[in-house]
Amino acid sequence: MTNETLTVTDNRTGKTYEIPIENETIPAAALRKIKVDPDDFGLMTYDPGYGNTASCKSAITYIDGDKGILRYRGYPIEQLAEQSTFLEVAYLLIHGELPSKDELERWENDVMHHTFVHENLARMVEAFRYDAHPMSILISALSIMSSMHADAKDVQNAAARKKQVLRILGKLPTVAAFAYRHRIGRPYNYPNSDLSYTGNFLYMLDYMKQTHYEVNPVLAKALDVLFILHADHEQNCSTAVMRNIGSAMADPYVAMSGAAAALSGPLHGGANEAVVKMLGVIGDEKHVPSYIERVKKGDFRLMGFGHRVYKNYDPRARIVKQIAYDVFKVTGTDPLLDIALKLEEVALQDEYFVSRKLYPNVDFYSGIIYRAMRFPTDMFTVLFALGRAPGWLAQWLELITDEEQRIARPRQVYLGAEERAYVPLGER
Numbered sequence: 001m002t003n004e005t006l007t008v009t010d011n012r013t014g015k016t017y018e019i020p021i022e023n024e025t026i027p028a029a030a031l032r033k034i035k036v037d038p039d040d041f042g043l044m045t046y047d048p049g050y051g052n053t054a055s056c057k058s059a060i061t062y063i064d065g066d067k068g069i070l071r072y073r074g075y076p077i078e079q080l081a082e083q084s085t086f087l088e089v090a091y092l093l094i095h096g097e098l099p100s101k102d103e104l105e106r107w108e109n110d111v112m113h114h115t116f117v118h119e120n121l122a123r124m125v126e127a128f129r130y131d132a133h134p135m136s137i138l139i140s141a142l143s144i145m146s147s148m149h150a151d152a153k154d155v156q157n158a159a160a161r162k163k164q165v166l167r168i169l170g171k172l173p174t175v176a177a178f179a180y181r182h183r184i185g186r187p188y189n190y191p192n193s194d195l196s197y198t199g200n201f202l203y204m205l206d207y208m209k210q211t212h213y214e215v216n217p218v219l220a221k222a223l224d225v226l227f228i229l230h231a232d233h234e235q236n237c238s239t240a241v242m243r244n245i246g247s248a249m250a251d252p253y254v255a256m257s258g259a260a261a262a263l264s265g266p267l268h269g270g271a272n273e274a275v276v277k278m279l280g281v282i283g284d285e286k287h288v289p290s291y292i293e294r295v296k297k298g299d300f301r302l303m304g305f306g307h308r309v310y311k312n313y314d315p316r317a318r319i320v321k322q323i324a325y326d327v328f329k330v331t332g333t334d335p336l337l338d339i340a341l342k343l344e345e346v347a348l349q350d351e352y353f354v355s356r357k358l359y360p361n362v363d364f365y366s367g368i369i370y371r372a373m374r375f376p377t378d379m380f381t382v383l384f385a386l387g388r389a390p391g392w393l394a395q396w397l398e399l400i401t402d403e404e405q406r407i408a409r410p411r412q413v414y415l416g417a418e419e420r421a422y423v424p425l426g427e428r
């Protein structure tokens with residue numbers, strides 16, 4: 001027996017158990033041997049929100065939340081943000097290695113040749129009310145796409161899986177752009193695969209038949225970097241949903257529809273939208289201290305602050321802050337930035353935030369950039385979803401090919417009523 005074990009004594013029975021330790025974890029199933037009598041179910045762990053439960057082995061993204069480290073496939077996020085492109089990062093996440101020049105060219109061509117969507121999908125967008133939240137449209141579009149690509153059901157087939165990856169990455173910006181144009185009552189622009197991934201997206205959003213239309217390269221680059229920063233974040237809420245649905249062997253469109261639904265929540269991808277709303281409510285730098293006092297009293301949370309994993313400055317937030325200045329050179333500055341900077345300054349010196357290790361997260365500044373680029377607030381989470389798509393797909397592919405994975409099925413601690421007899425309605 002090696003010393004890579006944990007010895008546990010059950011004080012109810014006095015019995016001692018030896019549990020193996022592998023990769024700094026213990027197999028939860030080993031606890032089931034710990035029983036008071038043979039008919040017992042055995043011990044389980046209780047972990048709401050899965051704060052200390054590893055649900056998979058993964059080789060995709062590494063995070064050290066205390067040190068503020070984020071790496072995709074071993075490459076530091078700072079280097080990828082500075083030197084790579086979103087599509088190259090997508091390739092890296094999905095294939096595990098950086099592509100050669102030829103591989104990258106083929107990959108970019110393949111993705112850009114899957115940008116057109118079925119006309120029925122365009123008509124589905126039409127069916128939404130003018131003020132429909134674009135995340136509702138995106139979530140619905142993904143499940144409609146499931147019905148349009150029957151081969152997606154063949155999740156055990158590697159070629160079929162690869163095809164859906166290209167389709168999803170290619171078509172998602174088109175759906176997002178259609179949702180936006182529908183919202184503002186303008187005709188759809190069909191994709192232009194001569195442009196870069198984010199260039200084409202901006203084109204579909206903005207083009208109005210001008211004779212000399214050009215995508216602004218600074219804005220396309222800023223969006224590309226923001227997408228890189230959002231591309232994966234290991235087992236976050238929406239990725240866990242992608243894996244959970246995928247574990248039932250459902251196709252990747254419906255799995256991603258569920259993941260996008262999770263992302264739309266204000267504690268997850270909806271946070272950047274919430275940050276901009278919050279900055280608007282604060283309204284002026286001079287109101288920052290009183291706002292912070294109300295946060296400390298527990299009236300509400302400071303949106304864009306805190307993270308389940310990072311107990312240090314989110315490394316992505318640092319990069320986003322830099323991009324803000326590049327974008328403002330093109331778009332002009334935004335008064336909300338001054339309020340955000342003041343909020344950060346006050347919070348980072350305040351005992352409440354310091355002691356709880358609450359730092360700005362990636363969403364604290366991304367919303368301000370999107371606003372400066374004239375995105376309506378409710379498009380922010382859609383942008384997050386476009387960035388996160390390769391991460392969701394990489395995690396889904398890893399799950400499908402992992403022989404240790406089974407259908408996700410957590411346990412519960414039942415604290416409800418004991419068995420009792422049904423009381424007829426007239427006797428209640």
Ligand code: ACO
Nearest residue numbers: 267268269271295301302303304305306307308356361363
């Ligand atoms: N403002 C004020 N207090 C906060 C905040 C915040 N933003 N976040 C956490 N706290 C406090 C909690 O009240 C709690 O205090 P207590 O110990 O006195 O009760 C303590 O810090 C720990 O908070 P938890 O809720 O246990 O932290 P958890 O890890 O569960 O939550 C979360 C993480 C959801 C991100 C949280 O920090 C939050 O709500 N932040 C605001 C929303 C946000 O920005 N979400 C984006 C996350 S990043 C992303 O999805 C890309």
